[in-house]
């Protein structure tokens with residue numbers, strides 16, 4: 001069993017769980033946030049800096065690494081861990097979301113998806129078997145099955161067809177997945193329709209994957225609708241398998257997801273907005289590149305003890321960003337990753353002390369007021 005979760009504690013008033021996820025590259029605490037390292041790097045960060053901010057499990061994208069530098073090259077380098085010098089666990093997604101996000105640049109058939117590269121327009125064809133070959137070559141500890149991610153909104157018939165294909169493709173992935181030191185997770189689809197979510201979950205649970213992604217959410221639907229889908233789906237999920245809410249999320253969504261029993265998250269938001277000069281603070285978001293901070297010599301977040309907040313002012317970081325100095329977005333990235341990992345640490349502590357609902361109220365009262 002290359003990946004398993006041990007639930008250490010269930011929070012008394014919610015579905016939240018404190019766990020330990022064991023992988024071939026070490027054990028991590030859950031609930032956990034995975035920084036996104038799309039092209040085999042968490043953008044602007046060295047692996048040591050990712051670890052320093054609290055990152056333990058990183059995500060990389062199969063679609064991107066297949067296109068550049070190629071999964072065969074990564075395999076020749078000794079696999080993704082060696083290639084990117086990351087000795088902790090890695091998860092690769094299957095490209096399902098990426099190729100479906102290409103919109104008109106892709107054609108879906110039962111066999112697979114034909115798509116044109118976003119880089120040079122060249123034609124490619126992903127099948128469940130091909131994606132398994134790529135992910136096994138990359139060698140992540142957790143590989144996601146190839147699924148069809150329905151858009152939002154979409155007709156219920158479309159969501160039915162996508163979940164049925166997701167189930168058939170999950171079977172095909174399982175059939176060819178041979179790597180013993182890599183866990184294959186199924187992905188639950190079904191759009192925003194509770195009955196379809198239940199059906200997708202049950203069909204995939206019958207295949208006994210070691211863990212499950214909850215896909216097709218945070219694709220434009222209102223947050224309340226995502227929460228409703230989780231409220232209906234999570235009670236039928238097995239207690240002893242990790243639940244991974246894909247592509248989520250912002251601080252409020254992380255807390256709401258944990259309250260509903262989610263164990264794993266990934267999201268580009270913290271690193272992406274950092275590169276645009278926006279950071280999370282305890283009083284909400286702050287766009288440090290704005291003119292109002294030109295002579296503000298305070299740290300970005302006065303309650304933060306990250307490297308950036310201990311050593312630099314808003315004025316200095318604004319100056320770096322305005323002059324396109326790379327150190328600027330490195331500092332905002334360090335801060336945002338630290339902020340999110342610190343939030344996850346506080347959430348885990350709140351579960352230990354059975355006060356997650358109080359923590360949610362206190363955190364959001366100040367964060368949303370900002």
Ligand SMILES: CNc1nc2cc(C(=O)NN)ccc2[nH]1
Pocket residue numbers: 093096097147149187214215216217218219246247248
């Ligand atoms: C940012 N929102 C968001 N939704 C996602 C859904 C998936 C998915 O269904 N993968 N199979 C993956 C990444 C996502 N990111």
